[in-house]
Structures are given as C-alpha cells and as structure tokens.
Amino acid sequence: MAKHSLVIVESPAKAKTIGKYLGRDFEVKACMGHLRDLPKSTLGVDIDRDFEPEYKPIKGKEDIISDLKKSAKAADMVYLATDPDREGEAISWHLKHLLKLPDEKTRRVTFNEITKKVVQESIQAPRDIDQDLVDAQQARRVLDRLVGYQLSPLLWKKVRRGLSAGRVQSVATRMVDDRDREIEAFQPEEYWTLDANLLGSDVKKQPFAARYHGKNGKKAELKSEAEVNAVVRETEDQAFTVKSVKRTDKQRSPSPPFTTSTMQQEASRKLSMTPRRTMAIAQQLYEGVDIEGEGSVGLITYMRTDSLRLSEEAIAAARSFIVGRYGAAYYPAQPHRYKTKSNAQDGHEAIRPSNVELTPEMVKKDLTGEQYRLYRLVWSRFVACQMANAVYDSVAVEVESNGHSFRASSSSLKFSGYTAVYEEGKDEEKEEKDSPLPALREGEVLTLKNFSKDQHFTQPPAHYTDATLIRAMEEQGIGRPSTYAPTVSTILDREYVIKEGKYLRITNLGRVVTELMKDKFADIADVKFTANMERELDSVEEGTTPWKGVLRDFYGDFDKNLKQAEQDVTRIKVPDEVSEEICPECGRNLVVKSGRFGRFLACPGYPDCSFTMPLVVEMPGRCPKCGGRLMKRTGTSKKTGKQYTYYCCEHMNSRDEAAKCDFMTWDVPVKDDCPVCGHTMFKKAGKGFKKPFCINEACSNFLPEDKRGYPRRPAAGDQEPAGEEPQKPAAKTAVKKPAAKKTSAVKKSASTAKRTAAAKKASAKKAD
Numbered sequence: 001m002a003k004h005s006l007v008i009v010e011s012p013a014k015a016k017t018i019g020k021y022l023g024r025d026f027e028v029k030a031c032m033g034h035l036r037d038l039p040k041s042t043l044g045v046d047i048d049r050d051f052e053p054e055y056k057p058i059k060g061k062e063d064i065i066s067d068l069k070k071s072a073k074a075a076d077m078v079y080l081a082t083d084p085d086r087e088g089e090a091i092s093w094h095l096k097h098l099l100k101l102p103d104e105k106t107r108r109v110t111f112n113e114i115t116k117k118v119v120q121e122s123i124q125a126p127r128d129i130d131q132d133l134v135d136a137q138q139a140r141r142v143l144d145r146l147v148g149y150q151l152s153p154l155l156w157k158k159v160r161r162g163l164s165a166g167r168v169q170s171v172a173t174r175m176v177d178d179r180d181r182e183i184e185a186f187q188p189e190e191y192w193t194l195d196a197n198l199l200g201s202d203v204k205k206q207p208f209a210a211r212y213h214g215k216n217g218k219k220a221e222l223k224s225e226a227e228v229n230a231v232v233r234e235t236e237d238q239a240f241t242v243k244s245v246k247r248t249d250k251q252r253s254p255s256p257p258f259t260t261s262t263m264q265q266e267a268s269r270k271l272s273m274t275p276r277r278t279m280a281i282a283q284q285l286y287e288g289v290d291i292e293g294e295g296s297v298g299l300i301t302y303m304r305t306d307s308l309r310l311s312e313e314a315i316a317a318a319r320s321f322i323v324g325r326y327g328a329a330y331y332p333a334q335p336h337r338y339k340t341k342s343n344a345q346d347g348h349e350a351i352r353p354s355n356v357e358l359t360p361e362m363v364k365k366d367l368t369g370e371q372y373r374l375y376r377l378v379w380s381r382f383v384a385c386q387m388a389n390a391v392y393d394s395v396a397v398e399v400e401s402n403g404h405s406f407r408a409s410s411s412s413l414k415f416s417g418y419t420a421v422y423e424e425g426k427d428e429e430k431e432e433k434d435s436p437l438p439a440l441r442e443g444e445v446l447t448l449k450n451f452s453k454d455q456h457f458t459q460p461p462a463h464y465t466d467a468t469l470i471r472a473m474e475e476q477g478i479g480r481p482s483t484y485a486p487t488v489s490t491i492l493d494r495e496y497v498i499k500e501g502k503y504l505r506i507t508n509l510g511r512v513v514t515e516l517m518k519d520k521f522a523d524i525a526d527v528k529f530t531a532n533m534e535r536e537l538d539s540v541e542e543g544t545t546p547w548k549g550v551l552r553d554f555y556g557d558f559d560k561n562l563k564q565a566e567q568d569v570t571r572i573k574v575p576d577e578v579s580e581e582i583c584p585e586c587g588r589n590l591v592v593k594s595g596r597f598g599r600f601l602a603c604p605g606y607p608d609c610s611f612t613m614p615l616v617v618e619m620p621g622r623c624p625k626c627g628g629r630l631m632k633r634t635g636t637s638k639k640t641g642k643q644y645t646y647y648c649c650e651h652m653n654s655r656d657e658a659a660k661c662d663f664m665t666w667d668v669p670v671k672d673d674c675p676v677c678g679h680t681m682f683k684k685a686g687k688g689f690k691k692p693f694c695i696n697e698a699c700s701n702f703l704p705e706d707k708r709g710y711p712r713r714p715a716a717g718d719q720e721p722a723g724e725e726p727q728k729p730a731a732k733t734a735v736k737k738p739a740a741k742k743t744s745a746v747k748k749s750a751s752t753a754k755r756t757a758a759a760k761k762a763s764a765k766k767a768d
Contacts (some may be wrong), residue, residue: 004025004027004074005026005077006026006072006078007027007029007081007123008068008078008092009028009029010031010033010082010088011033012032013287014287015028015029016288016296017114017297017298018081018111021116021120022119022120026123027071027075029067029068031064031082034091034094035057035058035061035064035065035094035098036055036094036098037056037058037094038141039056043146045142045145047555050548051548051551051552051555053138053141068099075105076105077105077107078099078105078106079107079108079126080092080096080106080107080108081109081111083304084112085304085482086482087482088110089108089129089130089134090134090138090141092108096129103128106129107126107128108129110122112302112348112349113286113298114288114298115298132543135540135546139537139540139551143550144166144167146551146554146558147166147167147524148164148166150558151165151521151524151562152165154569155516157571158565158570159509159513159516159574163509163513164490164494165521165524166490167524167530168483168487169487169490169491169496170521171478171526172478172487172488172491173510173513174525175464175472175478175527176464176469176497176504176505176510177506177510179464180505183461186460188458188459188460190223190456190457191223191458192222192223192224192454192455193212193453193454193456194212194228194231195210195211195406195451195452196209196235196401197209197451197452198240198399198447198448199446199447200440200444201445205439206436208408208438209435210408211407212404212405212406213405214404214405215403215404215405217405225453225455231404234402234404235402238401240400240447240448241399241400241443242441242442242443242446243400244398244442245440245441246395246396246397247393247396248394249393249394250391250411252389252392252417252419253336254336254385254387254418254422255381255384255424256350256385257308257310257351257352258351258352259305259307259308259481260279260304260481260482261471261474261484263303263351264278264279264466264467264484265467265470267374269467270377270425274485275466275484275489276485276486278485279303282303282378284371285299285303285374285375286301286302291358291366292365297355299375300353301353301354302348302351305348305349305481306340307348307349308339310349310352315337317356318386321357322383322386326387329388330388330418331386331387350382351378352378353375353382356379360376360379380421384419385418387417387418388418389418390417390418391413391415392412393411393413393414395411396408396409399446408437409437410435410436410437412436463503463505464503464504466488466504477535478527478530478531478534480534494509494510495507495510495594496510496513498599508574508577516569520561520565521561521565523558524558578590578591581601584611584654585603585611586605586608590603590613591603591604598615599615600613600614601615613633613653614633618632619647619668621673622680623649623663624663625649625662625663626651626663628649630648630649630650630680631648631650632647633645633646633648646664648663648665649662649663649664652664666685667682667685667695668682668685669681669682670682672692674694674696674701676700676701677694677698677699679694679695679696681693681695682695684708
C-alpha cells in the first residue's frame with residue numbers, strides 16, 4: 001500500500017464519509033462531477049474525423065482542477081472513486097487525462113454502498129478503468145450532442161426559440177401524445193351491473209349482495225337496461241339457492257426490491273415526489289448522512305440500477321433481522337431471490353439499506369423529512385421482499401336462480417406476512433366491493449330482498465403520471481435508470497407536456513413538435529428504434545460493438561433527413577390553447593401563453609386588448625360564499641418574482657358587480673363534502689396526505705384555522721380587493737427537530753439576557 005494516496009470522488013458529502021473510513025494515509029477530495037466535457041458553444045464533434053469528440057475543461061472549474069493536479073502530483077497513488085456506472089467511469093477517464101495521471105499510479109475503485117467494510121474492501125481490490133464502459137458513455141454523449149445541437153436549431157427556426165429535441169425526450173413526448181390521442185378518440189360503451197341483495201335462511205345473519213354473472217353456466221355482460229330488466233323478471237319470483245361455497249387460502253407474494261424505476265414510481269405514488277427530487281434525495285442517502293454517534297453514514301446502496309439481485313450477505317442480514325423482530329413464522333422456508341429482466345444491465349445490486357439494523361425510527365432525528373420518508377420506503381421494501389407471503393382466507397359463493405347465476409366473494413387477512421411492513425401503492429385506486437359474507441352452506445335457500453341496478457360506461461385509459469410514464473418507458477426499453485428522471489423533467493421544462501394535478505397532458509406545442517418529428521425524423525420519434533439504440537449502447541458496454549460504428553450507422557440517415565427538413569418545412573404556428581375563461585374587458589375567450597414565469601392566460605385581442613391573468617384550473621367543490629366553481633390560480637410576487645398558488649371563486653374578477661365574489665383561500669378544495677353541513681371541505685396545501693377539514697363556522701364539524709397546522713392567516717375581510725394580486729402568506733416555519741445542544745453563541749446570549757434581567761431586578765429593588 002502506498003504511503004500517501006489520493007482518492008477522488010464526486011461530491012463533498014461522499015468525500016467526508018469515505019475519508020472517515022480510510023484513515024490518515026488517504027486524502028479524499030471531490031471533483032464535483034465532470035471537469036471535462038464537450039464545449040457548450042460549439043458542436044464539439046469532428047464529424048469528418050470519424051466523430052472525434054473535442055473535450056475541453058469546463059469553465060468555472062479551474063480552481064478544482066488546479067487543486068486536484070497539485071494533490072495528485074504529491075500522491076504516491078491516485079484512486080478514482082467516482083460513481084459505479086457509465087457516467088462515473090467516464091468521469092474517472094476524463095480525470096486521468098485531465099490530471100495527466102500515469103497508468104502505474106492510477107487505479108479505479110467503485111463502492112456499491114458506502115459503508116466501512118465495503119470501502120476498505122474495495123480500496124484493497126482496485127482495477128483499471130473499464131474502456132468499454134467509457135466508450136458506451138461517449139457513444140451516448142456524442143449521439144445526444146449530434147441530435148440536440150443539429151436538430152434543436154431547426155426547431156428554433158421552424159417553430160419557436162428555446163426548444164430542444166433528443167432521442168429519449170422526443171419519444172417520451174410522443175408516448176404522452178399517443179396516450180392523449182387515444183383518450184380523445186375513445187368511445188364509451190354502456191354496461192350495467194345487477195346486484196341481488198339476499199338474506200340467508202337464518203334471519204339473524206347479515207344480508208349480502210351477489211353480482212350477476214351469467215346464464216346456464218356461461219358468463220354474460222349486461223349491455224342495456226332492457227337486458228337487466230329481463231334478468232329481474234326471470235328471477236324476482238324464483239327461488240335463490242346457494243349452488244357452491246368455496247373456501248381457500250390465497251397467498252400474496254411481496255414485491256421485489258427497488259430498482260431506480262420502481263423507486264421513482266413508488267415515491268411518486270406514496271410520497272408525491274417528482275422523479276428528479278427522488279433521485280436527489282437518494283443521492284444524499286447514498287453518499288452519507290451525519291448520524292449521531294456514528295458520524296457520516298451511507299444509508300442505501302447505489303441508486304442507479306435496473307437489477308433485482310441482492311448479495312448473500314444482505315439476504316442473511318435480512319433473515320436475522322426479520323426473525324429477531326417478527327418471529328420465525330415471518331421468514332419463508334427459502335429466501336426470496338428475484339430474477340432480473342433480460343434487457344437489464346445488472347451492474348449493481350437492487351436498491352436496499354446498507355445496514356438493515358439501522359431502522360428508519362433510529363435515524364429519523366438525524367434526517368430531513370424527505371430523507372426520512374424515502375429511507376423508510378427503501379428500508380420497508382427491502383425488509384418486506386424477504387418476508388413470508390401474506391395469507392388471506394378467501395370465500396367464493398355462487399347463487400343460482402332460474403338458470404341465472406350470481407356470485408359474491410370476500411377475503412380476510414389470515415396471516416399478515418410481509419404486509420406487516422409494506423404494501424405496494426397503486427397508480428389508480430379502484431373501489432372494490434368486498435364486504436364479509438355470512439356463513440352459508442350449499443343448497444341453502446335464500447330470501448331476495450331487492451335488486452340494485454347501476455348503469456356504467458367504459459372508461460378511457462388514464463393519462464400518464466410521472467410513475468406510469470416511467471414504467472412505460474422501462475417496459476418499452478426507452479432510456480436507462482440514469483435517464484428516467486431528467487427525461488420527465490425536460491419535457492415538462494420545455495412545456496411539451498404539462499402537469500395537471502398528478503397527470504401529464506400534451507400541449508399544443510408538444511403536439512406540433514411531435515408531428516414534425518414523426519414526419520421528418522421518423523427514427524428518432526419511433527419507440528422501437530430508440531429501444532434498439534439502447535440495446536446497441538449496451539452492446540458497446542459489453543465490448544461487442546465499436547462505439548463509433550454506432551454513430552456511423554445512425555448519422556447517415558439523420559443528416560439526410562435534416563437537410564431535407566431544412567428545405568421542406570416552413571414556419572409552423574403553434575395553435576393557441578383556448579380556455580373557457582372570458583376576458584372581462586372585451587369578452588373574448590382567453591388563451592394560454594408562456595412567459596418567463598411560466599404559463600398564463602392572455603386576451604387573444606392583443607394589442608387592442610392587453611388583459612392578462614394567472615392560469616386557472618377548475619377544482620372540485622363549490623364556493624362556500626356563492627356556490628360558484630372553485631378555481632386554482634397561480635400568481636407571481638411583485639417583490640420576489642416567485643410563483644405561488646391560491647384558490648378562489650370563479651366570479652372573483654367578474655364584470656358583473658352583483659355576481660362578484662371575493663372568496664379566496666390558500667387551502668386546497670377536495671371532492672368530499674362535509675358529512676354534517678354538506679359544504680365543500682378543504683385541506684392544507686403541501687405534499688403528502690393531509691386530512692380534510694370543514695371551514696363553515698356555523699357547522700359543528702368546523703376546524704378553526706389555528707388547529708389546521710399553520711399560523712393564523714388574515715381574515716377574509718383583511719384580504720386585498722378582488723382582482724389584485726393576493727399577498728402570499730409568510731413562509732411556514734420548518735418543523736423543529738428535538739432541541740440540540742446550544743452553541744456557545746446561544747449560551748452567551750442566554751447568559752447575557754439572564755444577567756441583564758437580574759440587574760434590572762436588583763435596580764428596581766434598590767429603587768424601592
């Protein structure tokens with residue numbers, strides 16, 4: 001081992017954690033990500049020299065480069081310990097060239113988790129830089145540069161400045177557009193459900209409902225009320241008899257441990273975190289968090305992975321923890337091992353806690369709210385994936401009447417198994433009627449109380465959410481773990497897609513750009529082509545395909561299509577998105593525009609009419625003052641330039657003085673009405689679950705403002721006049737952690753205050 005070694009990582013937090021584990025012989029420094037890259041101002045790829053990239057030191061990082069050069073020169077050995085993926089490998093490769101490190105004093109090390117054991121073991125087993133990994137990253141980087149820097153200017157000239165296109169983002173935008181078109185073209189079909197409300201022979205038994213299934217042993221769907229009435233006529237005067245009672249134990253298996261994609265999906269569902277935010281918090285948990293009594297500790301394994309593999313050591317640790325906390329019955333006869341998908345890279349383990357014994361409750365006081373919630377999610381999912389199946393007591397009953405069959409079922413939890421720790425969230429919550437059934441026996445004659453008839457219509461597929469779009473991208477092979485979050489963020493930032501509530505919807509701009517891409521650059525906008533390109537990049541990583549060969553194969557057709565599009569495409573006007581809001585000055589329908597602070601509503605009659613207002617979205621519920629619709633609006637502070645959201649009556653800016661209503665609130669209206677007074681209920685704004693409350697002061701269910709979880713705000717009479725910018729309330733203070741030890745400055749000020757108070761008291765006593 002060299003006497004003095006330099007270890008270069010990417011972030012200061014990671015440097016702090018690793019430095020603690022390696023000791024005095026190692027100096028650990030952070031490079032803060034890439035220090036060398038393609039230049040921003042030019043293409044930076046010499047196409048005539050076989051796509052040779054022209055890398056340059058990144059402006060603004062001169063001091064970091066100088067400091068690392070000095071430290072590397074003084075070191076006997078330099079360990080490049082950047083992240084364990086393609087990007088991390090490329091950063092190490094760039095560092096080696098930028099710092100002019102000779103082969104004999106350069107080693108590459110990777111840490112799948114940042115714990116003392118893994119760090120010390122990895123530093124003892126270094127390797128050379130993996131050139132295949134570097135080439136795969138170079139191929140992706142150059143490919144994206146060619147598309148972005150040559151296609152984006154075309155969009156600026158033909159559509160609008162500030163736009164961009166890319167292999168993955170263009171396909172993601174098309175996927176949202178295709179889904180929205182499918183929803184728009186959807187034709188609902190009518191269908192009916194028929195429930196027979198029955199009572200057993202023992203009148204003390206509770207009644208139950210059985211749903212119509214079919215006739216003469218065949219399943220039948222009821223398409224109209226006439227068909228429903230026909231079944232009712234044929235059965236209402238006939239006997240209802242229990243044909244069969246089947247009782248079985250059904251088992252549910254736990255979900256596998258997290259990959260990058262599934263973690264982002266579940267954090268979106270359960271924590272309302274965007275993919276970008278999820279990855280930022282996960283990076284913090286991976287690099288290290290200060291834990292009282294432990295110092296800086298990496299809490300989870302590397303978070304960019306598509307593998308479901310778990311180390312034998314992790315499985316053994318999970319077994320010990322589960323048996324110790326929950327008992328032997330909660331551990332399966334054989335540990336669960338999950339098969340990774342065939343197209344996965346499987347470079348790292350699944351995402352899991354570095355030390356399962358560090359429960360979320362143990363470290364909660366040392367984490368921020370977001371860190372705690374995400375760590376609890378990862379920890380719970382990992383523990384649950386190694387636990388026994390949940391067992392349900394399931395009962396299925398078939399009832400017959402005049403050849404028609406009705407069915408009912410129920411299930412109850414018999415053994416909680418993994419559900420004692422974790423249950424996976426759902427993208428769409430569906431109402432499931434599953435009430436308990438009375439004890440019934442075959443041949444038992446039942447009494448018909450009445451029928452329940454309900455009309456339904458088939459529903460279109462749901463709009464994509466962050467979670468479902470990422471899942472669809474993964475299933476289609478679009479992108480890789482490191483690209484899901486930035487792709488979703490990019491299409492939102494470019495306003496190709498907007499988010500309404502949790503749903504993603506295509507904009508007119510996104511539709512125009514997608515149509516152009518499909519018409520002139522069919523390959524880039526094609527899902528299968530893009531997925532195949534990802535497989536080619538994987539083959540470069542495996543060493544089976546030369547990286548410049550991938551670029552040559554792609555660029556020929558792309559360059560040809562680009563030149564043709566320059567000639568064929570004329571300036572394209574993006575249609576205005578017309579809203580239902582009426583301009584109070586001239587009566588036209590307002591349209592959606594984009595500005596430096598985002599989207600807003602404006603009169604299409606400009607310059608004759610220059611009226612603008614914040615973008616509004618209709619909310620559930622009714623105005624508590626006048627019964628009008630409730631609107632979600634955004635505004636921009638004149639002092640800070642920051643955006644804010646508020647909710648108000650649709651008549652807030654009405655030209656009709658008699659109809660004008662001044663209701664405005666920062667609380668979010670919900671679809672549920674108060675069970676006592678029937679008024680619309682509201683909930684506190686913010687992420688995560690918030691319990692709804694009633695704001696009707698005359699209602700016994702009314703919740704005063706000082707009990708809603710934030711400081712009291714101005715009364716309605718104190719608000720600014722309707723039509724003017726509402727004043728954003730003072731920022732809510734963060735929830736304080738348990739009191740820590742006072743710093744010397746605090747102690748000093750406290751003791752000074754005590755002395756001052758004592759002096760005043762003594763002075764007053766002396767005066768008396």
